Amino acid sequence: SFIDVTNLINLDRMQCGRNLLTSLDISKNINLTYISCEENEITAIDPSKNLKLSTLICYTNKISELDLSKNTSLVVIDCNNNNLCRLNIKNGNNMFSIADFRLNNSLGCVVVDNPSNIPNNWEPANFPNYVSAQSDCANTVNVDKLDNIISSTPYTLPNLTSGNYYTQTGGSGTMLSAGAVISSSQKIFIYNETICDNNESSFTVLITDADYYVPKYFTPNNDGSHDLWKVIDNNNLVNNITIYNKYGKLIKFLLPNSSGWDGTYNGKILPSDDYWYVIILNSGEALKGHFSLKH
Numbered sequence: 001s002f003i004d005v006t007n008l009i010n011l012d013r014m015q016c017g018r019n020l021l022t023s024l025d026i027s028k029n030i031n032l033t034y035i036s037c038e039e040n041e042i043t044a045i046d047p048s049k050n051l052k053l054s055t056l057i058c059y060t061n062k063i064s065e066l067d068l069s070k071n072t073s074l075v076v077i078d079c080n081n082n083n084l085c086r087l088n089i090k091n092g093n094n095m096f097s098i099a100d101f102r103l104n105n106s107l108g109c110v111v112v113d114n115p116s117n118i119p120n121n122w123e124p125a126n127f128p129n130y131v132s133a134q135s136d137c138a139n140t141v142n143v144d145k146l147d148n149i150i151s152s153t154p155y156t157l158p159n160l161t162s163g164n165y166y167t168q169t170g171g172s173g174t175m176l177s178a179g180a181v182i183s184s185s186q187k188i189f190i191y192n193e194t195i196c197d198n199n200e201s202s203f204t205v206l207i208t209d210a211d212y213y214v215p216k217y218f219t220p221n222n223d224g225s226h227d228l229w230k231v232i233d234n235n236n237l238v239n240n241i242t243i244y245n246k247y248g249k250l251i252k253f254l255l256p257n258s259s260g261w262d263g264t265y266n267g268k269i270l271p272s273d274d275y276w277y278v279i280i281l282n283s284g285e286a287l288k289g290h291f292s293l294k295h
Contacts, residue, residue: 005029016040017057026050037061038078047071058082059100069111080104080123085196087111088134099123106195109137141199143192145224150206150213150232154183163192169200183207201225211235214277217292220263229291230260237281244276251275263293271295 001020005011006028013034016024021040026032027049034055037045042061047053048070055076056068063082068074068089076098077089084104088111089096099122101107108129112118115130129140142162149155157165159178167173171191182188182205191200201224206213213232220227231241233256241254243261251270252261263269272295279287 012052033073043083077101086134086137090132094119096122101127108140108194108196111137137197138199141192141194141197143199143201144190145201146190146203147224148204148206148226150208152207152209152234154181154207155205156181157188160190163190163200165189166191169202171198171200209234211237212279214279214287214289215291217294218261218263219294220269221295228260228262229293230258231256231277231279237283239280239282241280242278244278245270246274246276 002023003016003021005014006025009028010031011029012031014029014032015036017036017038017040019040021037021042024037024042024045026035026045026047030049031052032050033052035053036057038057039060042058042063044065045058045063047056047068051070052073053071054073056074057076057078059078060081063079063084065086066079066084066088068077069091072092074091075096077096078098078100079087080100081103084101084107087101087107089099090111090113092113094113096119101110102124109131110127110129111132111134112130115132118130131137144160144162157176157178157180165176165178165180166189167176167186169189171193176188185206185208187202187204189200189202192198203225211234215229218226218229231238236256238256240256242250243252243254245251251265254261270293272293274290274292276290277288281287
């Protein structure tokens with residue numbers, strides 16, 4: 001059921017709690033300062049036109065998304081016990097005397113002005129995932145990350161804690177089970193989702209019987225994929241590796257048992273560019289080439 005208040009343009013206070021309302025259109029009520037619509041069955045409410053709104057009480061409904069970013073006068077928000085997946089209270093002040101969003105079990109994150117400065121009166125206490133943008137919410141979904149694999153023999157997928165293996169991004173393609181044997185080179189995705197958000201990582205399996213493998217690029221952004229540039233020495237033929245920038249300046253010296261190069265020089269990340277390497281083999285032979293650092 002619903003109540004039609006679209007013609008009441010001067011309405012400044014609305015109390016319609018404890019009914020069986022399933023929808024509530026307040027887009028025309030631009031003078032509203034107070035809304036109390038608790039204990040209904042409302043699935044959506046859009047207060048973006050109600051710029052004078054200071055109090056919104058909508059607990060115990062079925063609301064899945066609530067964007068209060070335009071309600072700069074809002075000081076009371078009680079939306080506990082809903083079905084919230086997304087809650088945006090980044091309204092320019094976040095000076096709420098009451099902010100209650102408990103009992104929204106699928107709510108993985110809340111968008112706020114300053115995630116590092118949350119008032120201690122907000123509920124639930126110690127909520128773990130405040131972010132400054134909705135796009136950051138995906139990062140709150142746990143997903144396992146695996147290092148790239150370079151092997152001369154088939155690779156067996158290990159057990160995962162968070163997520164499932166897929167052959168394509170976004171949980172598409174073929175789902176692979178832990179224990180599956182990968183016998184050809186390919187990129188594999190680990191995808192995990194909740195009711196509200198999803199996240200994924202990826203890694204590359206390279207099956208090669210070559211003596212050594214030199215990556216053509218790396219992306220040192222700490223996402224768990226291609227973060228290091230490392231020469232794979234299957235038969236212990238490499239003595240040392242030197243890396244230079246395009247002007248011939250020595251950037252890094254590596255021994256064969258090192259973890260690789262992280263793209264830094266004197267502690268600072270270097271720009272996207274091509275870099276040159278010289279690989280000295282135990283035989284004295286020198287191998288030269290270049291690779292790309294990409295951001």
